[in-house]
Amino acid sequence: xxxxxxxxxxxxxxxxxxxxxxxxxxxxxxxxxxxxxxxxxxxxxxxxxxxxxxxxxxxxxxxxxxxxxxxxxxxxxxxxxxxxxxxxxxxxxxxxxxxxxxxxxxxxxxxxxxxxxxxxxxxxxxxxxxxxxxxxxxxxxxxxxxxxxxxxxxxxxxxxxxxxxxxxx
Amino acid sequence: xxxxxxxxxxxxxxxxxxxxxxxxxxxxxxxxxxxxxxxxxxxxxxxxxxxxxxxxxxxxxxxxxxxxxxxxxxxxxxxxxxxxxxxxxxxxxxxxxxxxxxxxxxxxxxxxxxxxxxxxxxxxxxxxxxxxxxxxxxxxxxxxxxxxxxxxxxxxxxxxxxxxxxxxx
Numbered sequence: 001x002x003x004x005x006x007x008x009x010x011x012x013x014x015x016x017x018x019x020x021x022x023x024x025x026x027x028x029x030x031x032x033x034x035x036x037x038x039x040x041x042x043x044x045x046x047x048x049x050x051x052x053x054x055x056x057x058x059x060x061x062x063x064x065x066x067x068x069x070x071x072x073x074x075x076x077x078x079x080x081x082x083x084x085x086x087x088x089x090x091x092x093x094x095x096x097x098x099x100x101x102x103x104x105x106x107x108x109x110x111x112x113x114x115x116x117x118x119x120x121x122x123x124x125x126x127x128x129x130x131x132x133x134x135x136x137x138x139x140x141x142x143x144x145x146x147x148x149x150x151x152x153x154x155x156x157x158x159x160x161x162x163x164x165x166x167x168x169x
Numbered sequence: 170x171x172x173x174x175x176x177x178x179x180x181x182x183x184x185x186x187x188x189x190x191x192x193x194x195x196x197x198x199x200x201x202x203x204x205x206x207x208x209x210x211x212x213x214x215x216x217x218x219x220x221x222x223x224x225x226x227x228x229x230x231x232x233x234x235x236x237x238x239x240x241x242x243x244x245x246x247x248x249x250x251x252x253x254x255x256x257x258x259x260x261x262x263x264x265x266x267x268x269x270x271x272x273x274x275x276x277x278x279x280x281x282x283x284x285x286x287x288x289x290x291x292x293x294x295x296x297x298x299x300x301x302x303x304x305x306x307x308x309x310x311x312x313x314x315x316x317x318x319x320x321x322x323x324x325x326x327x328x329x330x331x332x333x334x335x336x337x338x
Contacts, residue, residue, distance in 0.1 A: 009265070011335045014274055081253040081281065088250060096178070105183055108292035112250065115284035119320075123277035126327045130335065151288075158295045166180050166299065 015127040020075040022120045023063050025082035029056050029113065032086045036110060039093045042103045042162050049110070052150050059143045066139045085113050100165035107158045114151040121147060184296040189244040191289045192232050194251035198225050198282065201255045205279060208262045211272045211331050218279070221319050228312045235308045254282050269334035276327045283320040290316060 030053065037049035067074055089109040096102040121144040128137035202225065206218035236243055258278040265271040290313040297306035 009270065011270060011273065014270060014277075018277065081250070081257060084250040084253040101178065101180060101183060104180065104296070108183075108187065108288070111288040111292060112285055115288035116281055119277070119280040119284035122324065123280060123327065126324075127273070129328075155291065155295070158292065159298075 011127060011130050015124070015131060015133075016072055016075065017077075018120065018124055018127065019063065019067070019072075020077045021079045022117065022124065023060070023074055024077055024079040025117065025120070026056055026060050026063070028079065028082050028086055029053075030060070032089060032113075035093065036089055036106055039098065040103055040106055041098050041100065042157070042165065044161060045103055045107065045157055048150070048153055048157065055146050055150070059146065062139050062143055066136045070133055070136050081116060082113070085109070085116060088112070100162055103162045104158065104166045107154050107162060111151055111154050111158075114147050114154065117147045118144065118151065180296060180299055184293065184300060184302075185241055185244065186246075187289065187293055187296065188232065188236070188241075189246045190248045191286065191293065192229070192243055193246055193248040194286065194289070195225055195229050195232070197248065197251050197255055198222075199229070201258060201282075204262065205258055205275055208267065209272055209275055210268050211326070211334065213330060214272055214276065214326055217319070217322055217326065224315050224319070228315065231308050231312055235305045239302055239305050250285060251282070254278070254285060257281070269331055272331045273327065273335045276323050276331060280320055280323050280327075283316050283323065286316045287313065287320065 033049050033053040033056065037046045037053070040046040040049060063074075089106060092102060092105040092109060096105055121140050125137050125140045125144065128134075128140060199222065202218050202222040206215045206222070209215040209218060232243075258275060261271060261274040261278060265274055290309050294306050294309045294313065297303075297309060
């Protein structure tokens with residue numbers, strides 16, 4: 001989602017548009033994840049955010065490679081949906097004191113981000129396949145698997161450690 | 170995500186807050202889905218949006234029942250993340266002419282909404298279980314399954330019919 005007017009007339013336009021959007025979203029996450037890592041009290045959660053920051057930087061590099069390989073040029077757009085999702089995490093950090101309840105809220109906020117990305121990469125893979133861009137589809141599928149794994153890691157944390165701590169609260 | 174200040178001090182506060190947020194999100198979807206159904210050219214896609222509108226109304230009723238059963242009161246909040254996601258669909262309807270490329274864009278926008286909801290209900294179920302609200306957890310799990318099924322239906326449409334039509338474009 002972006003603020004500029006979109007003129008997608010073909011599947012390829014839509015692919016470039018959607019790729020530019022997720023590129024913006026990932027860039028935003030590289031700024032948000034260090035804040036989430038600092039705000040988290042549970043050490044495993046903090047470590048999960050740091051690991052995902054490294055993954056996110058790799059995902060940005062992967063888009064750069066994909067763009068080069070496919071000979072396309074990304075548009076300068078700002079993903080405002082991700083802006084809203086990042087804002088959610090920031091508000092929670094401001095409003096809830098550090099501890100297990102904040103940790104639970106941060107996990108929920110981060111899982112919304114992961115699911116935004118899971119949906120976005122799923123659609124991008126479908127578009128890449130339609131366009132016969134098999135190399136791009138393979139690269140995007142690698143990122144999709146990382147996003148799914150992060151989501152699952154966060155679910156486990158929510159159900160186990162952090163949950164027990166938050167209830168003790 | 171909402172515009173008001175959140176003061177979640179306990180897991181229960183967070184549960185009520187998150188439930189109020191998804192309630193707002195679902196209400197917004199009841200206004201957006203008829204627009205998506207009208208904008209879609211592919212008949213199966215249009216029908217999928219209409220079916221999901223009925224489901225969404227059932228999901229709102231389910232939250233009403235849950236709130237009554239758990240003896241809690243929802244807060245008046247507006248989910249601005251969903252506002253952004255709905256806006257994405259609306260922009261695409263304005264900017265892309267009706268036909269298979271728009272249909273593809275509408276599917277992608279709707280899948281982002283579904284994934285937002287999948288993440289939100291997943292977190293709500295974890296919170297309900299922590300609070301020992303098993304009846305609430307069961308109701309929320311029914312909705313989660315509907316959201317996942319809708320997402321899968323949209324994926325199938327993206328990969329099959331609509332894709333073939335969009336490429337012919």
